[in-house]
Amino acid sequence: MDAGFIKEFFKRNGVGMGWFLIIAVGFWVVVLIILPQISMFDFSFRNDLPPPEIGGPKDVYTLKNYQYLIFGADGNPDGYNKTDLAVFGKTLLAAAFVTILDLVLCYPIAYYLGQSTGGGMARLFVLLLIIPYWINEILRAFAFRIIFGDSGVINEMLMVIGIIDNPIDFVRENIALYAGLGYAYILLMIFPMYNVIESLDRNQIEAARDMGASWIKIHRRIVIPYAKPGISSGCTMVFMLSAGALAAPQILGGPSSLWFTQIIYQWFNQSVNWPQGSAFAAVLLVTCIIIVLGVMRLFNVNMGDIGK
Amino acid sequence: MSEGVGVDLENVWIRFGDFVAVREANVQINGGEFFSFLGPSGCGKTTILRAVSGFLEPSDGNVLIGGNNMAGFGPNERPTALIFQNLALFPLMKVWENIAFSMEVRGASAGERRKRADELLDMIALSGQGDKLPSELSGGQKQRVAIARALCAEPDVLLLDEPLSALDLKLRQHMRSELREIQKRVGITFIYITHDQGEALTMSDSVAVMKAGIIDQIADGKSIYDDPATAFVASFVGENNVFRGKVKSVSKDSAIIETNRTGNLRARISSDNQGKLKVGDDAMMFIRPEALDISTNDTSSDTRIKARVTHSEFEGQSYHVFLEGTEGKEMKMSLINRGEDRMYERGKELYLDFDANQAVALPAGELASE
Numbered sequence: 322m323d324a325g326f327i328k329e330f331f332k333r334n335g336v337g338m339g340w341f342l343i344i345a346v347g348f349w350v351v352v353l354i355i356l357p358q359i360s361m362f363d364f365s366f367r368n369d370l371p372p373p374e375i376g377g378p379k380d381v382y383t384l385k386n387y388q389y390l391i392f393g394a395d396g397n398p399d400g401y402n403k404t405d406l407a408v409f410g411k412t413l414l415a416a417a418f419v420t421i422l423d424l425v426l427c428y429p430i431a432y433y434l435g436q437s438t439g440g441g442m443a444r445l446f447v448l449l450l451i452i453p454y455w456i457n458e459i460l461r462a463f464a465f466r467i468i469f470g471d472s473g474v475i476n477e478m479l480m481v482i483g484i485i486d487n488p489i490d491f492v493r494e495n496i497a498l499y500a501g502l503g504y505a506y507i508l509l510m511i512f513p514m515y516n517v518i519e520s521l522d523r524n525q526i527e528a529a530r531d532m533g534a535s536w537i538k539i540h541r542r543i544v545i546p547y548a549k550p551g552i553s554s555g556c557t558m559v560f561m562l563s564a565g566a567l568a569a570p571q572i573l574g575g576p577s578s579l580w581f582t583q584i585i586y587q588w589f590n591q592s593v594n595w596p597q598g599s600a601f602a603a604v605l606l607v608t609c610i611i612i613v614l615g616v617m618r619l620f621n622v623n624m625g626d627i628g629k
Numbered sequence: 630m631s632e633g634v635g636v637d638l639e640n641v642w643i644r645f646g647d648f649v650a651v652r653e654a655n656v657q658i659n660g661g662e663f664f665s666f667l668g669p670s671g672c673g674k675t676t677i678l679r680a681v682s683g684f685l686e687p688s689d690g691n692v693l694i695g696g697n698n699m700a701g702f703g704p705n706e707r708p709t710a711l712i713f714q715n716l717a718l719f720p721l722m723k724v725w726e727n728i729a730f731s732m733e734v735r736g737a738s739a740g741e742r743r744k745r746a747d748e749l750l751d752m753i754a755l756s757g758q759g760d761k762l763p764s765e766l767s768g769g770q771k772q773r774v775a776i777a778r779a780l781c782a783e784p785d786v787l788l789l790d791e792p793l794s795a796l797d798l799k800l801r802q803h804m805r806s807e808l809r810e811i812q813k814r815v816g817i818t819f820i821y822i823t824h825d826q827g828e829a830l831t832m833s834d835s836v837a838v839m840k841a842g843i844i845d846q847i848a849d850g851k852s853i854y855d856d857p858a859t860a861f862v863a864s865f866v867g868e869n870n871v872f873r874g875k876v877k878s879v880s881k882d883s884a885i886i887e888t889n890r891t892g893n894l895r896a897r898i899s900s901d902n903q904g905k906l907k908v909g910d911d912a913m914m915f916i917r918p919e920a921l922d923i924s925t926n927d928t929s930s931d932t933r934i935k936a937r938v939t940h941s942e943f944e945g946q947s948y949h950v951f952l953e954g955t956e957g958k959e960m961k962m963s964l965i966n967r968g969e970d971r972m973y974e975r976g977k978e979l980y981l982d983f984d985a986n987q988a989v990a991l992p993a994g995e996l997a998s999e
């Protein structure tokens with residue numbers, strides 16, 4: 322950041338607005354993002370001590386919280402903390418599944434919205450997509466529970482049609498959970514893709530069609546490469562948020578299924594062992610970031626393109 | 630090359646809801662011909678091209694390519710390739726991949742595609758630039774890549790939608806001759822769309838002049854310019870001085886038009902209208918600026934106009950003298966620079982002569998608005 326840039330910045334925004342932007346963005350980044358994360362990392366390396374001993378001789382850095390996640394409590398006969406690691410792995414897989422589900426569902430919608438000429442219809446459609454988000458996330462989760470319940474609309478319908486005789490336990494099968502999570506993040510998947518696809522010149526598609534390209538070819542060679550930044554930012558958001566979701570797994574998850582965030586929540590709230598919870602949270606965060614960066618690299622997407 | 634594949638529009642109507650975009654188009658385009666549609670913005674040129682390429686079906690009438698009715702055939706099933714108004718190169722593919730995309734679609738191997746792309750790159754004088762992205766090329770180079778991409782599909786008919794409109798004047802003029810050159814070399818039919826009359830006249834074997842969905846005239850460039858079929862064509866193509874009046878007397882191929890205040894003027898009747906002008910009809914008479922000359926005679930005549938100079942311009946190869954006729958209407962006279970000073974002062978009265986064969990009498994009609 323050279324002096325010219327700073328001067329230009331103030332010239333463009335005015336002195337008052339310039340300072341406001343710097344202070345507001347600075348506050349947001351430092352106080353609301355960096356400091357909490359740093360203190361969480363700091364916590365994760367500490368012992369769980371009662372308040373009087375904090376700052377005392379026992380308050381030293383330790384790796385035991387991380388050791389616990391991997392090896393379990395001392396004297397664990399398994400050698401590894403199988404329960405927590407299994408939940409961790411299952412959470413990441415489930416988040417990946419939700420992401421792919423949303424991608425498959427949303428790509429055609431985003432393509433339709435982005436390329437359709439009928440402005441009125443498309444706008445109505447977007448509005449229809451937004452309306453459910455006027456309802457609180459937790460209420461929506463409960464609504465899903467009702468819909469997917471034994472005597473919910475879906476079971477009733479299936480039974481009336483005669484496809485099934487007894488209600489399916491969607492909650493136990495985690496179908497309700499995947500549906501709820503997938504539904505919750507649909508917009509986050511659609512909008513980034515829609516934004517990019519909307520700017521794709523329709524003539525490119527027609528040119529490809531003129532040269533005999535099939536629809537699959539057109540999407541594979543023209544639309545998807547073009548939409549890649551949107552696809553990856555949508556996938557990043559959905560993956561991160563699904564892996565970090567708490568309310569939906571809490572409400573819609575089957576009795577046997579636990580989300581990793583629920584374990585973190587238990588450490589913070591029920592066991593009141595913040596350092597242990599912090600270590601779990603740190604591992605989840607770092608793993609998610611590594612996965613996202615790895616996948617981006619695999620598909621050749623630049624970080625800079627994501628903001629587009 | 631062989632004879633080439635012709636294109637016929639038979640009584641083609643294209644409607645969007647109630648709006649008629651193309652009205653009763655009848656066009657015969659010969660194989661191997663460079664054919665242009667010329668008309669102002671929004672007159673339906675692109676619409677016609679889309680009907681030929683198969684992106685839309687005419688509401689009525691038939692499109693024939695090589696004598697075969699194309700109804701029901703999609704763009705990929707027609708032997709046409711369309712070059713879009715904005716080129717529509719694929720920005721994320723390299724130049725050579727762009728050029729060979731039609732082969733990729735047909736399943737050609739990368740080696741074959743590369744080879745053909747390199748041949749075409751040579752043809753458009755862009756050898757060795759195949760590995761660039763389209764964004765790394767200049768406007769004229771992109772233009773040529775779009776042509777190569779279309780030619781790679783080996784179409785029988787190449788459709789070009791104002792492909793030069795995004796280029797600056799110099800490049801546009803250069804590309805005109807280049808396009809014509811390419812067309813001669815590949816020998817296929819070119820259908821070219823433009824609102825630039827210079828482009829249409831210099832490149833085409835035939836030109837169709839369109840006005841709001843109607844084709845007014847189809848002829849070669851010289852006939853369009855010298856022998857316009859309607860007042861619209863006369864005023865749209867090139868510059869023209871117009872005089873309104875009524876037909877006073879008429880012979881087989883000439884008429885005397887009685888104007889309100891400029892007196893009687895004699896003009897040739899354009900070939901399409903001979904026999905159609907009757908005494909008493911509303912008529913228009915057109916004289917090109919370059920068909921006017923300064924008279925040494927000041928007696929009144931039906932090939933002489935009296936006017937007063939408003940201002941003069943010097944443009945190197947010619948002088949443009951702007952005058953006000955007795956009608957109060959502005960006229961323009963262009964005189965070739967032969968070394969004499971023709972910068973006439975404001976207010977000078979001049980008599981202008983013209984040759985009745987170079988003046989055209991037409992039925993009164995809508996003019997092209999400037």
Ligand SMILES: Nc1ncnc2c1ncn2[C@@H]1O[C@H](COP(=O)(O)OP(=O)(O)OP(=O)(O)O)[C@@H](O)[C@H]1O
Nearest residue numbers: 645648650668669670671672673674675676677824
């Ligand atoms: N899909 C459509 N729906 C409704 N009207 C249309 C459609 N496509 C074109 N039109 C109308 O048809 C007329 C002709 O359009 P067209 O694109 O053929 O013009 P053009 O001659 O190519 O103009 P330009 O030189 O500006 O490209 C215009 O008035 C346009 O508004």
Ligand SMILES: [Mg+2]
Nearest residue numbers: 674675714790
């Ligand atoms: Mg057009």
